[in-house]
Amino acid sequence: MYTQALNARETETSAPEDAERLAAFQARIDAEEKIEPNDWMPAAYRKTLVRQISQHAHSEIVGMLPEGNWITRAPTLKRKAALLAKVQDEGGHGLYLYSAAETLGVSREELTEQLLSGRAKYSSIFNYPTLTWADIGAIGWLVDGAAIMNQIPLCRCSFGPYARAMIRVCKEESFHQRQGYELLLEMCRSSEEQKAMVQDALDRWWWPSLMMFGPSDTHSTHSAQSMAWKIKRFTNDELRQKFVDATVPQAHFLGLTIPDDKLAFDAESGHWTFGEIDWDEFSRVIAGDGPCNRERLSARQKAHEAGAWVREAALAHAEKRAARRAAAQVAAE
């Protein structure tokens, strides 16, 4: 998911790049060639990708928490199995993405430390709570739906490992999105009480989902470089519009009302126009003051600290084994 990282500009100034190499690099990008880990790349390109890929990975990992919150309370065994499989997929995405980031010369431990210390960001959406079972459907439908809009273009990202990871991730996200929608459809068809629960979930998740695409283009001039490098292919507003156009008819099919009284279909452009996002809320949640920011970070820190002795044991055991193997080899010679 989660390209909010592409809205920030690299602030550190690095040594000026060789103009000739830069031009050759840009020519490869313009020719739609894939950049691979061992190829020369500008330092800022590398940094932008490390930040983007690691924030994407962090989002997958933190995203396991709001959904994991309902695994033990899923209403049927079938739904429990589907949710377990989905959250397991998210963990798998995190693993791929940390591996893709590692090809750029940064270790998973470093990236994890950045997340746990609060220096690295993750998608703002996961700082909202899952209050009812309908929220599990809403996350699949809206959050994974928004993620897919962001990620389909990333399958053509100029950096090879990230682009390839995105192809597989997108297939799984697309399955999650349909699964979430099917869950809500079942609820809406079953009873008025359940439909009201779905409407309540939509009311709470709609605007935070639109925020997933980042600031509006008028306030986000920072992504121009990412566009030139073909890391990003569409602007935030373009992607947000695509998402709204795809999602509004789906909401209507469920018999739900989008919580936006300015929402209207513009016959001339063929697009749905919508109201203004609460950008104060957006900035506040990104900066750390959302309903669950502290809780999410603390859950990750707690798991990390509680698991330290396990990781240390695994390392100690691996070292013992290696030492025994080496000793056996010496004895054999």
Added chain:
Amino acid sequence: MTDALFTYVLRLADDAAILGQRLGEWCGHAPTLEEDIGLANVALDHVGQARALYSYAAEVEGKGRDEDQLCFLRVERAFRNCLLVEQPNGDFAQTIARQLFFSAFMLPFWEKLTGSSDATLSAIAAKAEKEAAYHLRHASEWTIRLGDGTAESHRRMQEAIDLLWPYTGELFEADDTVSELVAAGIAVDPQGLRAGWLATLSRVLEEATLTLPAQGWMQTGGRDGRHSESFGHLLSEMQYMQRAYPGHTW
């Protein structure tokens, strides 16, 4: 015979469902990302087994109940799982010890059950056997890593083994229900699995530099619906939706 078969399948279903529920609690909180994925995977296998077994139990019972009614609408005293699977996750060592004891029993159990004269049980066993082989490998490898890791991990793993040991006796209990079905070629005689189970554990614990506890006193009661105090809390969480919204479909 129908009553015995229903009880037998229900016990297996409850074992799988309750262990799946406990393992699911780990999601997002495991010591490594790989284990978050691994434990979720093991949980998923157990939930899958529970579904197949509950569906078959419901069919045998013939009263129109389905897998979800059996899992979510029975009370504490009606559950027939062994006490081992309901034990709280504790630290990672306790979760691993619970899985080691259970999987070391279930792998040969499913292998034998593939030869059941009951075609449905035989088919369920054939699938579950492959899963149990992976679960046992996973639990054995971690037992060895933790036992033969650091001083702290060694201490924790031995404590976990000792803590859960008294819950292993129940795996080998054979009451009239089991005996009747063993005689009919449907069920597996658990007593016949004891030597193999002990051999597996001895091999793993030896490599892990851990000690197999002495036989000692064993807990019992799960098969008759007498569970641990923590079990009611597990059910109140697991059954919350079905209790709060009776008769709804999801």
